[in-house]
Amino acid sequence: MDLVKGAAKVARAMVACMAMLACMGIVPAHAQRVDPDIRVLRALLEKAEPEIDLARAKLVIDQLIDPTIDIEGTLAKLDVMAAAVRASAGPRAKSSEIAQVLRSYLYDAGPWNNRQPFRFDLEGDPLGHKIAGKLLTNYLATKKGNCVSMPTLFVLLAQRLGLEATFAASPNHYFVKYRDETGRWYNLETTSGGHPRRDESYQRDTPMTPQALKNGIYMRPLSKKESVATVMVDVLLDHYKDAGKPEKVIAIADLALEHYPSDIDAMLDKGYAYYLLIRDFQNKYPMPRDIPPEERQRFRALERNNRLWYEKAEALGWREPDAGADARYMEMLKSVKSN
Known part of the structure; x- marks a missing residue:
């Protein structure tokens, strides 16, 4: 009986200790309650590359934002x-011919789409700031997209058609990388009808450092796992940034970086999340001298982490956009749309 009481006392002490450590943020990951979103994302990211279904992954992640999404439907x-694209292309079509039929099916007006093709939402949300605009189901319903939803649909359909297509990034922008039957890679710009664009065009319109290109954070085809970790998870990170949940952002960004260590978006989102925590601290304590002694260590840790993740991104070649970046990006989008 004394042993049972002793064990219970030890157990209570351990629970109290773990609670204290949790408050300090140093509880081992396996000892913490697993967040449901983290559990879902980990299951997706721990799949072997050939087992990843990008379409299902996208919808599973989108459903974390909008639970009404019908994944199977x-x-x-x-x-x-x-199937409609495959039937139109014919049974003997080469990869490049199927890709051209897919491009026309999505972006050209015709009886197959009631003369309502998918188009870039230049007037409504051209910079892709609205979370809803990045959800696949919203894009399918409205046929108005951005540089997240538009390449996503193209890649998902291309992969269902057996084409070698995936995502690539330039600063604040995603596009499609497609390799034809000859082994040649093409950049396809879905915001302007899926037409090819040269590397030099992206490097001119969305400037990137030689260091960034060397480190592969821009312009290269992403693996399926990298696509999930950055293109798809980043929408969820934006959702939680908008919801004012920086701790959630940090946890999800950590998981993304675990599977894609060069994920610039996750680094920047993590740095921004620490900024939000710093801002909350400063709202509570307007002057540094107002911070109670027992909380100063945490405040300094937040400042260090905020700097750390921006510095990590800069070390890979990322640079902070200047004041005119959004205006130049809009001009680029208008230009490619008119070509």
């Missing part, structure tokens, strides 16, 4: 779209 809709 949307997958069935994608299958119907892919």
